[in-house]
Amino acid sequence: MDFNQLPFDEEQMLAGLRPWIECESPTFDAAAVNRMMDLAAYDLIAMGARVERIAGRMGFADSIRAQFPHTNAGQPGILISGHMDTVHPLGTLDKLPFKRESNKCWGPGIQDMKGGNYLSLEAIRQLTQSGIETPLPITVLFTPDEEVGTPSTRELIEATARVNKYVLVPEPACADGGVTWGRYAIARFNLDAIGVPIHAGVDPRLGKSAIREMAKRILEIEEMTSDDCTFSVGVVHAGQWVNCVADLCTAEALSMAKRQQDLDAGVRKMLALNSPSPDAGFHVTRGVTRPVWEPNEQTKALHKHAAAIATDLGFDIPPAMSGGGSDGNFTGAMGIPTLDSLGVRGAGLHTLTEHIEIDSLIERGKLMAGLLATLS
Secondary structure (H helix, E strand, C coil), rough: CHHHCCCCCCHHHHHHHHHCCCCCCCCCCCCHHHHHHHHHHHHHHHHHCCEECCCCCCCCCCCEEEEECCCCCCCCCEEEEECCCCCCCHHHHHHCCEEEECEEECCCCCHHHHHHHHHHHHHHHHHCCCCCCCCCCCCEEEEEEEEHCCCCHHHHHHHHCCCCCCEEECCCCCCCEEEEEEEEEEEEEEEECEEEEEECCCCHHEECCHHHHHHHHHHHHHHCCCCEEEEEEEEEEEEEEECCCCCEEEEEEEECCCCCCHHHHHHHHHHCCCCCCCCEEEEEEEEEECCEECHHHHHHHHHHHHHHHHHCCCCCEEEECCCCCCHHHHHHHHHCEECCCCCCCEECCCCCCCEEEEEEHHHHHHHHHHHHCCCC
């Protein structure tokens, strides 16, 4: 079938996507993410899917899992895995409103990854309206916590993937328009510096500033970065009164490596920074980890299949190992054929310039439709 003939409509897709973008959904605001899940659940039900609402935990929002009618319902099929949380706090729309100019459209989360999620549903809708039954049943899973490492839904993602043959992840396309067939390993760490408080107006030297200790440690941690393993500190919290020497400073660090053994070595370096006393000094605890995902032969075959469809549609999707974790790390590391970065082209994700290239909605929508209609 010529998937170029599917009647995707750019204006209709933008109109359908707009409410998703204007429903701000920062990870740590469970109520806001649940409002986004409500919108997605409505759209899925309107398409004929059976939607299961899975209660959130650890303070995060719900997940939704949708299955579409199929002759072979219940048998292993295709899982489309996406997240509905964003890094943008409530109020970002004031600075980054939904706005279109020429071939660009801006908005919080439009590239990462609501645009990709929406075009995936549009691909299913186009196939259904054209009377095309996919060879395999389709499941869609939307989760609420990917931007913070997926602490509450990893098991759900892995359990859902385990009963399917393929996983498609509509995270943003690579910078060259390509797709991801493997990702680097990522580890997160929680850091605590413990000091001795004192009134700063007396003599701050009589206390011990946790902020000063953390500042020294941040430099030490980031100087551990090498070509094999990187370290960065991105979140720091401390102090309440400027006239008090802070007795606690907390921070979060991230480490990334291309090989699992390099990440493991980096983890050991971080944990070696721990002070021997639990009541003083500096303490490191390991947070969530994304394993290295390296492409196996099945994933390479999946990419070859997708690349042939893309060629027929008039573009290329070169494969790459990518930095920056995704939920594809989990399913790919399980050995399940997984293809990532199937979402929109764009730039500025996680910033106030986040936008998509509008024509990629149809381009990648047709690619997704071609995959769903031909994978068996």
